[in-house]
Amino acid sequence: MDNHWRIGVPRFKTMLFRLVPEETTRIALLRRGEVDVADVSRERVAELEKEGFPVHFRKEEAILSMYWVLPRDGQPTADKRVREAMNLAVDRAEIAQAIFAGKAEPAFIPLGLSWSFRDIGFKVSPEMVYPYDPARAKKLLADAGFPSGFSLELYAFQLPGLPEGKAFAEAMSGYWQKIGIKTKIVPLDYPGFRKLWVDRKVPGAVGYYNIANRDWIGAYALLEKMAYTPSKANDTVADPEIDGMIAQVMRQTDREKINALMRNIFTRLRSEHYGVPVVYLHSPYATSKTLGKWNPGSVMYDLFFDQLASGK
Amino acid sequence: MIRFVLSRVLQSLVALAILSVVVFVLARATGDPLHLILPMSASEEDYAYARRYLGLDRPYVEQYFSFVGKAVMGDFGTSLRARRPVSELIRERLPNSLRLALFAMCVSLSFAFPLGVLAAVKKGTWIDRTAQVIAVLGQSLPTFWVAIVLVEFVAGRLQWLPAGGIAGFASHILPGFTVGWVVLAGMMRLLRSGMLEVLDSEYVKLARVKGVVERRVVWLHALKNALIPVVTFAGIYFAILVTTAIVVETVFAWPGLGRLAYEGISSRDFPVIQAVVLTTAVIVAVVNLGVDLLYAVIDPRIRHAR
Numbered sequence: 001m002d003n004h005w006r007i008g009v010p011r012f013k014t015m016l017f018r019l020v021p022e023e024t025t026r027i028a029l030l031r032r033g034e035v036d037v038a039d040v041s042r043e044r045v046a047e048l049e050k051e052g053f054p055v056h057f058r059k060e061e062a063i064l065s066m067y068w069v070l071p072r073d074g075q076p077t078a079d080k081r082v083r084e085a086m087n088l089a090v091d092r093a094e095i096a097q098a099i100f101a102g103k104a105e106p107a108f109i110p111l112g113l114s115w116s117f118r119d120i121g122f123k124v125s126p127e128m129v130y131p132y133d134p135a136r137a138k139k140l141l142a143d144a145g146f147p148s149g150f151s152l153e154l155y156a157f158q159l160p161g162l163p164e165g166k167a168f169a170e171a172m173s174g175y176w177q178k179i180g181i182k183t184k185i186v187p188l189d190y191p192g193f194r195k196l197w198v199d200r201k202v203p204g205a206v207g208y209y210n211i212a213n214r215d216w217i218g219a220y221a222l223l224e225k226m227a228y229t230p231s232k233a234n235d236t237v238a239d240p241e242i243d244g245m246i247a248q249v250m251r252q253t254d255r256e257k258i259n260a261l262m263r264n265i266f267t268r269l270r271s272e273h274y275g276v277p278v279v280y281l282h283s284p285y286a287t288s289k290t291l292g293k294w295n296p297g298s299v300m301y302d303l304f305f306d307q308l309a310s311g312k
Numbered sequence: 313m314i315r316f317v318l319s320r321v322l323q324s325l326v327a328l329a330i331l332s333v334v335v336f337v338l339a340r341a342t343g344d345p346l347h348l349i350l351p352m353s354a355s356e357e358d359y360a361y362a363r364r365y366l367g368l369d370r371p372y373v374e375q376y377f378s379f380v381g382k383a384v385m386g387d388f389g390t391s392l393r394a395r396r397p398v399s400e401l402i403r404e405r406l407p408n409s410l411r412l413a414l415f416a417m418c419v420s421l422s423f424a425f426p427l428g429v430l431a432a433v434k435k436g437t438w439i440d441r442t443a444q445v446i447a448v449l450g451q452s453l454p455t456f457w458v459a460i461v462l463v464e465f466v467a468g469r470l471q472w473l474p475a476g477g478i479a480g481f482a483s484h485i486l487p488g489f490t491v492g493w494v495v496l497a498g499m500m501r502l503l504r505s506g507m508l509e510v511l512d513s514e515y516v517k518l519a520r521v522k523g524v525v526e527r528r529v530v531w532l533h534a535l536k537n538a539l540i541p542v543v544t545f546a547g548i549y550f551a552i553l554v555t556t557a558i559v560v561e562t563v564f565a566w567p568g569l570g571r572l573a574y575e576g577i578s579s580r581d582f583p584v585i586q587a588v589v590l591t592t593a594v595i596v597a598v599v600n601l602g603v604d605l606l607y608a609v610i611d612p613r614i615r616h617a618r
Contacts, residue, residue: 032468
């Protein structure tokens with residue numbers, strides 16, 4: 001249209017979305033000027049920036065969070081000290097730098113969708129930050145009755161937006177091997193792992209997902225699936241206290257009370273170590289040199305293309 | 313000849329029937345497609361509803377006969393992922409694959425014939441050695457590597473040609489060359505060895521003794537008899553190019569049948585997988601029949617024997 005009440009006269013007449021699976025081809029199209037925006041992998045950002053292509057990041061677009069397949073009964077991870085040890089054994093800063101080319105930030109709250117934190121007033125306190133402490137991790141394992149470690153299956157797969165999936169799994173395996181956990185990497189595509197997870201065929205095994213970040217309502221919907229016992233198949237937490245808090249959120253209409261409940265849920269997920277949060281991933285989008293200013297924003301699945309087209 | 317054609321058609325129908333069972337079973341053995349269609353937070357109730365909606369809750373035998381009954385009428389069901397009729401997707405994609413395959417075959421034939429014949433006629437010279445190097449490279453370099461190198465350097469860095477998609481004649485060149493390169497190498501080698509054998513035969517020597525011009529000896533008398541293995545190779549590869557150029561179609565974002573197959577397999581889209589496999593089988597059967605008929609045209613001995 002000629003003049004929109006919100007964005008004025010659009011800078012572009014048409015917007016075409018092209019499905020181009022191969023990254024090399026997307027970058028070639030960008031270089032040729034055939035596309036204006038291309039999503040690229042983190043490892044090619046430096047090369048494109050050197051050529052003068054602006055690269056915009058959706059900061060913390062996803063949290064790469066690991067979780068155990070339930071049930072926990074009879075598994076080493078039934079002991080909170082083991083779960084804490086597996087978190088302390090991981091050097092998150094090193095992973096962010098080495099695996100994700102510095103385009104990631106350490107994460108410390110299991111299932112902690114940070115875009116929701118600002119909505120509910122949640123802050124990650126210094127005590128919540130996991131240090132990298134393999135010595136303390138080994139001691140915790142010994143205290144829990146595993147001085148020689150134990151065996152663990154880690155399912156490794158790529159995911160959309162996570163081409164580094166298998167390299168990441170190998171790195172995590174390395175950290176856990178160092179504290180005595182004999183990690184066996186099982187390469188399997190995600191649908192194959194998902195079936196094992198929801199059918200609870202491999203209790204105690206570890207999987208992961210790059211969960212898209214979102215606001216508090218989206219975060220609640222995710223917790224209601226992945227941290228809530230009545231959701232059965234998808235639950236990864238099995239904690240009656242968290243179940244109670246999630247059920248209360250459902251019935252609550254007072255926003256302040258909802259915020260307080262949500263903060264308590266995240267606090268308990270962290271204090272009980274219900275998962276291994278690793279990093280928040282920044283997603284790069286390279287643009288043509290003539291495109292101009294663009295803020296890709298921080299709203300789930302919305303890249304603010306309307307702002308890009310804005311004439312105001 | 314008619315009996316021959318009819319018997320080949322009947323054989324193909326039996327093969328298609330067996331293939332339909334195999335692809336039906338194997339597609340379902342790869343796992344539940346709903347894990348890919350539904351979000352990770354989907355509940356058991358969501359799964360049950362989706363299964364009912366997509367007809368995946370019916371017994372396998374019922375699903376199979378429903379699929380076959382509709383497939384013979386050209387209805388391959390609805391894509392689980394795209395939510396569109398599969399026959400529509402195939403109608404959109406197949407012409408693109410045919411175009412690419414035809415372009416690649418034209419390029420290959422244009423170069424393979426003169427190079428293969430010259431390599432045989434000028435055996436031991438630099439022409440022959442160059443042709444052999446091209447043949448070795450063509451058959452040893454992986455297609456995906458060639459595709460990515462061409463995209464990166466020819467399209468991206470030098471910007472001589474388009475990088476992907478279908479947009480005019482120029483967009484056919486890089487993908488066409490990538491798939492045609494393998495065919496060119498194979499055809500050239502077959503033609504060279506076939507020509508070397510034929511050029512040494514008695515009737516060719518007789519033609520020379522009779523004073524026939526060398527050009528006619530090579531291009532008319534010898535070439536025709538060296539063609540049979542080349543025709544077989546070209547036929548097989550044409551069917552392969554049309555139906556399974558998955559890597560090239562993915563790298564060049566070419567919306568063809570191979571890429572449709574890849575998308576179907578990645579998302580466990582059973583109706584798409586089944587339809588693509590059956591379409592592939594039909595194309596292979598038709599091409600093989602065409603090749604057999606071409607033999608009869610090229611070689612009268614085959615025509616009379618049938």
